[in-house]
Amino acid sequence: MCAYKELTTSQRTIMTPGPVEAEPSVLRVMGSPILGQFDPEFTDIMNETMEMLRKLFQTSNHWAFPIDGTSRAGIEAVLCSIIEPGDRVLVPIYGRFGHLLTEISERYGADVITMETRWGSVFEPKDVIAEIERVQPKIVAMVHGETSTGCVQPLKEIGEACRRMDVLFVVDAVASIGGTEVKVDDWYIDACIGGTQKCLSVPSGMAPITFNSRIEELLLQRKKIERGLADPSAPKSAQTRTIRSNYFDLSQLMDYWGPARLNHHTEATTMLYALREGVRIALTEGLEARFARHRLHEQALVAGVLAMGLQLYGDPACKLPVVTCIKIPDGLDGESVRAMLLEDFHIEIASSFGPLKGTIWRIGTMGYSCRKKNILHVLGALEAVLIRHGARVHAGRAVQAALDIYDQEKGQNS
Ligand SMILES: Cc1ncc(COP(=O)(O)O)c(C=O)c1O
Structure with a gap:
């Protein structure tokens, strides 16, 4: 018989840009008993977490919930749900994570146009706005806090311009959420992705996101087309409009996180406890x-x-x-x-x-x-x-x- 020792890990002082040390109470709540995912006690926790996330993202959006998976799961869920093959996406890049937005967008068939500035600096908003006017994309996807270079991009003017030109503005706030200002509504962000393992001091494994009614409308539109595909007379071209991922399909996730509670995945119970506690601490601190x-x-x-x-x-x-x-x-x-x-x-x-x-x-x-x-x-x-x-x-x-x-x-x- 082979006996393995119980796991013990060292106590570290973690001063990286993530993962960082978890809040002790986050680790404690992770030891709470498992609840079934449709147990009313658990669905209350889901609803409460949505309410807390709205406050964290400083938004009045109805939709604010976590995607199970690391932060890039949140990015992928947003991008794959709104990108249809051939859609033009503009990605201004000033560090490594702009390249991640590019790669994910390309994988879902977007026609990606990038602009780059020197690492260690950020864009003048007017330069990005000029590029949006030139390229006329459907989506602008941008990083707020670049962990690779330690820089933060001002977003409000860019968001305002996107709204004026009817462009969707998607923001990776993985590194900044909970540590520095992220104002989803004031900055005209249509979809925003946060991270758990950084300024929220929750382990990696969930990605809180929020999106507004502009995104919701697009998702419902795509869903309608998907349903229409059951009709044999539906045009073949409609096929291209189906959201390519089941796991990351935000229209299905809306039914899971909404009153319908339609079964999608099995929620990551323990991670949700952890996220709720991390956000609770952030909101309690103010x-x-x-x-x-x-x-x-x-x-x-x-x-x-x-x-x-x-x-x-x-x-x-x-x-x-x-x-x-x-x-x-x-x-x-x-x-x-x-x-x-x-x-x-x-x-x-x-x-x-x-x-x-x-x-x-x-x-x-x-x-x-x-x-x-x-x-x-x-x-x-x-x-x-x-x-x-x-x-x-x-x-x-x-x-x-x-x-x-x-x-x-x-x-x-x-
Ligand atoms: C700004 C930014 N975006 C996205 C990611 C990807 O996050 P994850 O490794 O949790 O998938 C990171 C990770 O460090 C990040 O710093």
Whole structure:
């Protein structure tokens, strides 16, 4: 007989742009008893979660519910449900996740037109608007907070222009939701996708989304055509309008999350408990207070990093408050630094992708991981590890600079 040991995992300080440390109460509710998916106690939890998500997304949309799967499941559900083959989709790209929007759109047969700007910066809204006028797409799909570069794209003007030109505006707010302002209605976003494992401090495995009546109308239209296909006289061309995924078909999911409660998939019970708890904590803290907390710890981290003599990557004018990108000093092995942080201090920070691989570290200040103890811990440890690697740093200054920020904040609030 082969006896395996019960699973135990190490307690880490996770300072990546996700996944981050889970809220302790999120982990606790995940141990709650399973309820059947049509048990009224469970459907009440579903309804309540929808209500809480509307508040999180700052929307009056009726539709706000999670897609089971990681954040890209939410992106795929939205895009596959609204893209019909040949539809023109404009994707402005300023980092890795713009490429993900492109890839998913292409897989569903869209005619994708991209525009790119330098990584580490974002678009001037007027440039995107000019491109929308030129391309006349059905959909503009854009990332709000680019975790790969630590930049945040202003969206309101672009959203306004989309609405004026009757273009659907789809936004990936996976990294920003719950950590920095995301105003779905004020920014004219038609469909928005959030993430759980970042600023909500819930494990990965669900993607909260919201969409408005403009999207709903389109979905109902496609559904009507799909039903019509049962009619043998239906034109073959109508076939192309069927939503290509069963799992991600938002029109079916509306029937599952709506009063009809038509069986679609088996809801991920435990993950829904977790999401509800994560959002409950965010709303209890208050969105404004939560965003201010994220800004405070970001400021302390940045002050410490600069005091050490390191340089930030990216245009400070568009810095995403929940991700800080640091240039790896010349000649230093960035991966060796990360390995030592993990091994000796149990701290995880992230590397980066594509053109930035090996050139920057990324430190997340997200959700439950975004707290004073973690900021001081990561600064002290990073300084020690850099000295150990022979890097020239201003020893002893980083933690002090962060403490100064905390003292200033205390002074302002006392
Ligand atoms: C901005 C952004 N979009 C999408 C994703 C994809 O999310 P997931 O890995 O949960 O599918 C990520 C993941 O890091 C992200 O940061």
